[in-house]
Amino acid sequence: MLSFILKRVLQTAVLLLAVSVLVFIGCQILPGDVAQVALGQFATEDNVRALRLELGLDRPAYVQYLSWLAGILQGDWGQSITTKTSVATMLSERLWNTGLLALVTTIIAVPLALILGLLMAVGAGRTWDRGASIVVLGLSATPEFLIGTLAVLLFAVQLRWLPAVAYLSPGAGISQTARALFLPVLTLVIVVTAQIARMTRAIIANLLTQPFVEMAFLKGVPTRRVVGVHALINAVGPLANVVALNIAYLVSGVVVVETIFAYPGLAGLMINAVQARDLPVVQACALIFCATYVLMILLADILAHVYDPRSTAQTAEVKV
Amino acid sequence: MSNSVLSIEDLVVEPVSGGRPVVDGISISVERGEVLALIGASGSGKTTLALTALGHLRPGLRIRRGSVTLDGTEMLRAAPQTLRSLRGRTIAYIAQSAAAAFNPRLRLDAQVTEVSRVHNTRPYKEALQAAHRLYGRLDLPNPEVVGGRFPHQVSGGQLQRFMIAMGLQESPLLLVCDEPTSALDVTTQVEVLRALKQGIADNNTAALFVSHDLAVVSQIATKIAVLRAGRVIEFGTAREILDSPREAYTRELVAASKHMTIGSAGAGHIIAPSPSHAATPLLTVEKVVAGFGKVTDGAPAVTTLSDISLKLHKGEVVGVIGESGSGKSTLARVIAGLHPAAQGKIYMDGKNLADTVERRTVSERQRIQLVFQMADTALNQKHSVGRILGRVLKFFHGTSGRAREARVAELLKMVQLPPEYANRLPSQLSGGEKQRVNLARALAAEPEILICDEITSALDTIVAESIIQLVEDLSKKLRLGIIFISHDLATVSTLAQEVTVLRHGRIVESGPTQIVLSSPKDPYTQLLVSSVPQARPGWLEEAIATRNRLRHALETDVLTPVSVSEGSRSTLAVSS
Numbered sequence: 082m083l084s085f086i087l088k089r090v091l092q093t094a095v096l097l098l099a100v101s102v103l104v105f106i107g108c109q110i111l112p113g114d115v116a117q118v119a120l121g122q123f124a125t126e127d128n129v130r131a132l133r134l135e136l137g138l139d140r141p142a143y144v145q146y147l148s149w150l151a152g153i154l155q156g157d158w159g160q161s162i163t164t165k166t167s168v169a170t171m172l173s174e175r176l177w178n179t180g181l182l183a184l185v186t187t188i189i190a191v192p193l194a195l196i197l198g199l200l201m202a203v204g205a206g207r208t209w210d211r212g213a214s215i216v217v218l219g220l221s222a223t224p225e226f227l228i229g230t231l232a233v234l235l236f237a238v239q240l241r242w243l244p245a246v247a248y249l250s251p252g253a254g255i256s257q258t259a260r261a262l263f264l265p266v267l268t269l270v271i272v273v274t275a276q277i278a279r280m281t282r283a284i285i286a287n288l289l290t291q292p293f294v295e296m297a298f299l300k301g302v303p304t305r306r307v308v309g310v311h312a313l314i315n316a317v318g319p320l321a322n323v324v325a326l327n328i329a330y331l332v333s334g335v336v337v338v339e340t341i342f343a344y345p346g347l348a349g350l351m352i353n354a355v356q357a358r359d360l361p362v363v364q365a366c367a368l369i370f371c372a373t374y375v376l377m378i379l380l381a382d383i384l385a386h387v388y389d390p391r392s393t394a395q396t397a398e399v400k401v
Numbered sequence: 402m403s404n405s406v407l408s409i410e411d412l413v414v415e416p417v418s419g420g421r422p423v424v425d426g427i428s429i430s431v432e433r434g435e436v437l438a439l440i441g442a443s444g445s446g447k448t449t450l451a452l453t454a455l456g457h458l459r460p461g462l463r464i465r466r467g468s469v470t471l472d473g474t475e476m477l478r479a480a481p482q483t484l485r486s487l488r489g490r491t492i493a494y495i496a497q498s499a500a501a502a503f504n505p506r507l508r509l510d511a512q513v514t515e516v517s518r519v520h521n522t523r524p525y526k527e528a529l530q531a532a533h534r535l536y537g538r539l540d541l542p543n544p545e546v547v548g549g550r551f552p553h554q555v556s557g558g559q560l561q562r563f564m565i566a567m568g569l570q571e572s573p574l575l576l577v578c579d580e581p582t583s584a585l586d587v588t589t590q591v592e593v594l595r596a597l598k599q600g601i602a603d604n605n606t607a608a609l610f611v612s613h614d615l616a617v618v619s620q621i622a623t624k625i626a627v628l629r630a631g632r633v634i635e636f637g638t639a640r641e642i643l644d645s646p647r648e649a650y651t652r653e654l655v656a657a658s659k660h661m662t663i664g665s666a667g668a669g670h671i672i673a674p675s676p677s678h679a680a681t682p683l684l685t686v687e688k689v690v691a692g693f694g695k696v697t698d699g700a701p702a703v704t705t706l707s708d709i710s711l712k713l714h715k716g717e718v719v720g721v722i723g724e725s726g727s728g729k730s731t732l733a734r735v736i737a738g739l740h741p742a743a744q745g746k747i748y749m750d751g752k753n754l755a756d757t758v759e760r761r762t763v764s765e766r767q768r769i770q771l772v773f774q775m776a777d778t779a780l781n782q783k784h785s786v787g788r789i790l791g792r793v794l795k796f797f798h799g800t801s802g803r804a805r806e807a808r809v810a811e812l813l814k815m816v817q818l819p820p821e822y823a824n825r826l827p828s829q830l831s832g833g834e835k836q837r838v839n840l841a842r843a844l845a846a847e848p849e850i851l852i853c854d855e856i857t858s859a860l861d862t863i864v865a866e867s868i869i870q871l872v873e874d875l876s877k878k879l880r881l882g883i884i885f886i887s888h889d890l891a892t893v894s895t896l897a898q899e900v901t902v903l904r905h906g907r908i909v910e911s912g913p914t915q916i917v918l919s920s921p922k923d924p925y926t927q928l929l930v931s932s933v934p935q936a937r938p939g940w941l942e943e944a945i946a947t948r949n950r951l952r953h954a955l956e957t958d959v960l961t962p963v964s965v966s967e968g969s970r971s972t973l974a975v976s977s
Contacts, residue, residue: 292501299455300567301489302519314506390506390551 086383093379100371101153105146107367108360136162149364159361161354168361171350176369179346181258183331185266190273191324197274198281203308205286214282221275229268229341236264246343265342269335273327280323281316288312318385325381326374333370405470406575406607407431407454407492412467414449414458414631423449423462425631431575436601436608438618438639440654441628442861443832447611450628451577453477454609455492456484472574489516493568495597497580499560503552510548513567522571535566538603539596557725558589562596569600576601576608582617586724586888587932591944594620598941613861615658616934619643620941627651643936657862658936681751682712683882684736684769684850689745691728691735692906699744705731706906709745711899713850716880718873720897720914722890722929728906729886730774733854736884737771749850767797770848774855776835779842780827786813786838787823793845812841816871833864837871844875851875852884857892869896890933894918902926924954 116132117124133139137148152159158168197213204210220228237245243263288294289312297307336348343349347366354362408430415422424446431437439447449462453469456476469476472491474483488494493516496502503512510529517528529548536544539562552560561581568576581597582590598621601608612618618625618639625642627635627650635648646652689709694702705728713719723729734740736747738758747754749768755761773779780789790809794800800808810820816837827835836856843851853872857865873896876883887893893900894914901911902923910923921927931947934940 292496292498293504295457296494296496296502297504297515299457299488299494300516300519301485301487302515303485306519311504311507315504388506390508391553 082386085386089379089382093375096375097372100375101150101368102146104364104367104371105142105149108364109142111355111358111360111363149361153365153368158365161359161362163354163357163359168365171362172347172365172369175345175347175350178344179332179335179348182262182265182269182335182344182346183328185262186269186273186331187328189266190270190327191277193270194274194277195281195320197278199285199308199313201278201282202285202289202312203304205282205289210282214279217275217278217282220271221279223272225268225272225335225337226341228271229264229338232264232268233341265335265338265344268338268341269331273331277323277327281320284316284319284323285312288315291315314388317388318381321381321384322378325377329374329377332373404432405430406433406472407609408470409450409453410468410470412450412453412469413465414446414453414462415465417461417463422465422631424453426467427628427631427633429626429633429636431607431609433574433607434605435624436610436622438610438612438622438625439628440612440615440618440625442613442863444630445628446631447628448579451579451609451611452494454575454577455488455494486520489573490520490522490571491573492575492577493571493573495564495568495576495578495581498584499564500552500557500584502564503560505552507551508548509550509552509555509563513548513563513570516567516570520571528570532566532570535569535600536563539566539600540592541566556589558585558592561585561589561593565593565597565600569604569606572604572606574607576606577611578608579611580613581610583612583614587890587934588724588928588948590617590934591932591941591948594941595945597621614934615643615654615862616936616940619658619936619938620934627654640938653863655936657866680714682748683715683717683750684713684884685746685748685751686711686732686736687746687748689732689735689742689747691731691740691742691745696743701743704906706735706742709903709906709908711884711901711908711911713882713884715849715882716876717899718876718883718885718897720893720900721884721886721903722888722893722900723886723903724888724929726905727903729888729903730854731906732903733771733852733884733886736850736852737769738766739771763797767846768848769850769852770843770846772840772843772851772853772856775859776827776832776839779839780835782827784826785823786825786827786830789827789838789842790823790845793842797846808845812845815844815875816841831864832860833868836860836864836868840868840871840875844879848881850882850884852886854886855888858888865892872896890918890929902929924951927951928955 116129116136116138120128120132137145140148149159156169158172160166161168161171164171197217201210201213201217233245236243243260245264285308289308294307294311297311298304302311333348335346336352338344339346339349340352347369351363351366351370353359354366410428412424412427413422414424427446427450429437439450441447449459452458453464454471454476456469456471456479458464464477467477471487474487476484476487479487503509510532513532513535514525514528517523517531518525522528523531532548533544536547541547541559541562547555547559548563552563555563565581568578578597582593585593594617600606601621608621610618610622622639625637625639626633627642627648629650635642635646635651642651643655646655687710689706690699690701690704691706692701692704696702709728709732711719711721721729721732731740735742735756738754738756738761741756747756749765754765758766784792787806787809790812791800791805794805794808806823809823813820813822818834818837818841822830822834822838827838830838836859839856856872857868860868869892872883872885875881885893885897897914899912900914900917902909902917902925904925910917910921910926917926918930921930928948928951931944
């Protein structure tokens with residue numbers, strides 16, 4: 082099993098390296114010259130050339146790539162072109178905000194979705210399941226901006242309970258942070274729960290048609306144990322993958338939600354950086370998003386592997 | 402009646418969607434210590450009937466009327482809690498495929514003792530001890546530790562015994578066994594039957610035993626009910642049914658079970674002697690080695706066939722016998738060019754054949770045709786029978802239009818199906834009819850060599866017999882060379898002039914069928930021959946005795962394989 086994990090970690094490292102190349106190339110082919118954009122339309126040729134020299138843009142692409150990569154490995158993400166501050170500092174604040182949003186959403190949404198999915202699977206075909214399925218399918222097909230906007234209309238405009246904008250100031254207390262987070266979290270919980278619940282229902286409902294489930298019922302095992310033990314233990318692998326993809330989405334794919342609530346997260350930072358041709362920041366964000374996906378899938382794979390006795394036959398054999 | 406453990410009265414079960422009832426007015430009862438066998442072909446309603454004893458209906462079915470009383474409780478109207486408390490404790494179920502009925506992610510001990518756990522009958526430690534005692538009684542190796550394994554780590558036969566242990570864990574009043582040995586190899590079947598018989602006798606348990614195999618049933622049942630189309634058409638003690646069957650269908654069943662024994666091969670059935678062997682053989686397999694994984698110095702990483710040689714002449718049937726994992730299907734694939742051999746050669750009419758189908762000429766491919774085991778997966782479900790056959794005709798012979806239609810009708814006639822079947826889809830055919838189409842598909846190529854890979858193992862006894870009859874007729878009429886691969890000795894014995902016995906990928910014995918099967922020299926062949934079920938009383942005990950005698954002669958412990966690789970291979974093979 083250890084060798085499997087080692088192998089997967091190595092593969093992931095190689096994959097991340099490939100991703101870094103792609104991110105770098107992607108940024109190179111973005112239209113527009115960084116120095117030109119940074120200095121504005123009326124900059125003189127000499128100024129632009131000077132800035133290009135200062136930023137090291139005159140060097141061959143592979144040298145630029147290698148020095149960028151070497152920097153990242155040492156924790157130096159470079160310097161923002163527009164704000165002249167270090168990218169690492171800009172990232173750390175945004176990363177924390179995004180992390181907080183993703184964490185709170187995950188803690189609420191994942192257990193909620195799993196329970197909902199299990200209940201739907203148990204009642205598969207009954208009125209409760211059909212009703213819930215329609216609602217969940219509807220919600221997972223509804224774009225986030227609609228859910229977000231409706232939430233703002235209801236809670237901020239009509240009821241005036243919460244602020245419409247989720248501005249997080251660095252020194253804010255818990256209650257203020259909670260108020261700021263409430264609407265974005267609510268929106269994301271709805272979206273993510275719908276997705277995971279639907280997948281959970283499909284995976285578990287399929288397992289419940291298996292002969293070993295019929296056997297468990299015929300042994301007199303109560304329904305909650307059949308579902309909670311016999312079915313669930315077989316669903317760990319696929320469920321881990323579904324959850325991992327949704328968490329990765331929470332880190333990288335929430336541009337719309339961040340924009341609606343003016344939430345200072347990573348996605349927002351990246352959008353601004355792209356508009357400003359602030360390549361070091363764009364590259365850093367892109368790399369973090371990709372790495373999140375790759376690492377979450379790695380985690381899900383390892384978890385699925387650990388839970389599958391067929392893949393860990395060697396260890397089991399030693400025990401016997 | 403007071404003594405009845407189970408009594409079913411005037412039970413009618415029908416599909417929710419309407420149509421013919423699956424169980425049509427059946428009344429039966431099982432007394433304490435009695436083993437009642439329900440025998441019938443697939444679709445006769447025997448499993449549905451057996452499951453109602455547990456108060457369980459598969460989805461898509463409903464009860465129209467009748468009652469099922471288990472130890473004083475009306476099962477069809479019992480509350481879920483009542484059913485739950487009875488299931489596993491008063492009545493236990495043993496499913497057909499242990500490989501599918503065990504949860505792949507839970508250890509065997511946990512699943513066997515779960516019955517005690519959910520019914521709260523005793524502490525885990527005691528439950529575990531009880532389970533270990535059962536393992537010992539059921540002859541499982543290392544009873545103290547073997548339950549720590551996962552289902553895929555034991556062989557198919559062992560897994561089936563674990564299921565029997567699971568059924569007996571709480572000493573139920575009634576054991577419902579649904580084809581408990583049908584998915585097993587013959588030698589394993591003997592083992593499991595013995596374990597089951599002993600388990601039932603030890604506890605004075607009553608049992609409902611569902612099977613399609615009369616020979617198996619006769620070893621264990623006290624009474625037999627013959628089911629057909631949801632009705633009991635004949636009922637009596639085991640001896641009455643076997644010795645003096647009244648109904649025509651029962652007589653057919655009894656005849657089929659007798660036909661399927663080796664003893665009758667020599668006596669009742671005269672096999673034509675092999676044609677002259679002086680001529681060049683139609684097909685020669687010479688020292689073939691094959692397996693999986695990287696080939697180094699002609700030896701694959703995992704060897705499934707080693708040093709296999711055989712010859713096939715025109716008009717001859719060569720039987721290849723082996724149990725799951727013996728490499729017999731690999732041999733079929735090697736000859737057909739679907740699996741390249743690592744070593745060795747294959748000649749057709751003395752000419753060396755390329756080892757992959759891609760490098761063989763169209764005419765070479767046309768001359769060797771393979772008939773697959775599962776017609777369900779071999780036939781395209783979306784194509785009509787006419788289209789399935791027509792494609793082959795077009796590909797090999799360029800036949801089209803009216804000529805093709807005529808040829809399709811001719812082919813259907815050859816496999817004894819009416820010409821209008823050309824318009825049907827495979828899903829509109831029965832299992833036996835599908836297998837006939839499967840055969841016709843191979844014949845459409847006008848082959849000289851036909852490889853039949855386990856073509857009868859998925860079929861009911863009577864249907865299987867008619868398919869074998871058909872193959873025999875075809876081999877005579879068309880002078881085909883046929884390689885008939887099967888795990889079933891009896892089938893091969895009625896058909897083949899020459900037979901080759903495979904074990905662990907090696908030939909242990911080969912020669913004329915009558916000689917090999919009537920006086921087998923290799924201990925493994927002896928074991929195989931003695932394991933073919935026979936309907937006469939005392940056969941099971943004799944088979945066990947033979948098996949114990951041969952145990953020492955068989956150098957490795959095949960009877961109870963314990964290594965993980967062996968175990969997982971057999972488990973896989975059971976489902977194939």
